[in-house]
Structure formats: structure tokens, C-alpha cells
Amino acid sequence: MAATDELAVLLARDLRLGADISNPVEVAELLRAFKAVEAEGQIVSLLARNPAGNIKLDNLFGVISCLEALKKCGADDQVRKLSVRAAADAPLGEAHNVGLLLDFLSRVGMADQVAVLLARDPARQVVVNLHRSADSLLPTLHELGAGEQVTALADRIVANAPFGQPDTIARLSEALLAVDADGHAEELERRLKATYLSDEEWDPADPVIPRASDEAGDVIPVDRLPAAGHFDRFLEADDHATRFRFGREPDGTPAEPWTWDDLV
Secondary structure (H helix, E strand, O other), X not given: OOHHHHHHHHHHHHHHOOOXXXXXXXXXXXXXXXXXXXXXXXXXXXXXXXXHHHOOOOOHHHHHHHHHHHHHOOOHHHHHHHHHHHHHHOOXXXXXXXXXXXXXXXXXXXXXXXXXXXXXXXXXXXXXXXXXXXXXXXXXHHHOOOHHHHHHHHHHHHHOOOOOOHXXXXXXXXXXXXXXXXXXXXXXXXHHHHHHOOOOOOOOOOOOOOOOOOOOOOOOHHXXXXXXXXXXXXXXXXXXXXXXXXXXXXXXXXXXXXXXXHHO
């Protein structure tokens, strides 16, 4: 028996023993495995169990993986059924996954389901407080022409921007400019300046977004915070709260550890 035939037999046995068709990841893995060994009969058997109607929607990334696997297997009816369920009921907390679902629905020509998903107001549902991927949804919304959703998400991103994380602020600013949200990028800059330095202390020659150092190693805004009377803001940036726990020397290096007895 050829190796591919043996694998098909083993996969078929696993299927008979009870594959969990409520688990989108497991279904996707089985479909990909059957497709790889051209086990068409096993694909038919699995699809006959109606995974699209039984899959749990709580793992949106898994649902998207399953949709892709179903599409590659040519199971258009199952793709349609699962897409309808996902657009209407899938959780919208993770911006990156919402963007992936919108992209899939758009690619397979399900404009009606794109509309259903957008009607659920994902821009106001996704989590933005950690800013790990909220901005990743902006390009997809922009490409779909969902201007109101772009504006709503941009509003939330600016309102919750973590100014103690300069690299994140830089990424958010670039993301906003890329979707023509220039006003929001300007507001991000304005709030950044207000958070770190007053207008009188701000040097227009410095980068708009403060970083630890530029390529030349020149001192830039975040490093001027202590001298400007904003040591509390300085401690919010990067790992400064840990590195400068005992203070900061005039040359900018962390102070040596000390105790109250050392002050006697």
C-alpha cells in the first residue's frame, strides 16, 4: 500500500472514531490532510456531517482557517453556510481576525455578508486598549469603502493611544495616514506633544514621534523629559520605570541602587 493510501486510511479511521466537527481548527486540519492525499471520498464523508452548521464560532481565527480549507476543497455550499453564520454571530473583539474575515468574504464575492458584518459596527466592537492590532483593521475598512467605520475606529485609536509607547504611537500615526485619516494623525501628534512637552519646550526640528534615539544617536524628546520637569512621563516610556527605579544620573544613565540609610 502506498504511503499516501496508508495516510488516507489512518485519517479515515480518525474520522470514523469521531472527529470533533464543532472545532474549526480540527475540521480545517482534516480537510487539508484529506486534500493533500487526494482522499476525495473522505472529504465527502466529512462534509456530509455538515461542519459549517456545527462549528463553534468563538475561535474566529479557527473559523477563518476552516473557511479557507472548505474553499480549497470546493465546498461552496459549506463556505456559504459558515460565512453567513460568522458574519452574523462571530465575536468581534480581535481586530486582526475581523479584518481577515472581511477580507475573505470580499475575496469570495460575498458582498451581502460583508454588509452584514459591517452593520454589526466592528469599529466600535474591537478591542483597542492594548493597541496590539487595532490599526490592522483600518486598511481593510478603507479598501471596502467603509468610511464611517474608518472614522469610528480612528476616533477610538486616538482616544486610547498609549503615549508611553513611542514605537506604538509611530505605527498608529502611519496607519492613520495610510487610510487618509490625516486629521486623526494630526490629533495624535497634538496629544503627543501635550503629553510629553509643552509647546514652548517642543522643538519642531525633532521627529514628530519621539523614539529612544535616532540613527545618529542624537538626544530626542523622550530623553529630554526629566530636564523638562516631566520625569513621571519619562518613567511611563518603554522599560524606564524598571531601569530608572533609583533615579537618573545627569549623564542619562540609571542611578545606582540606594537605600534610605545611604542618605543619613
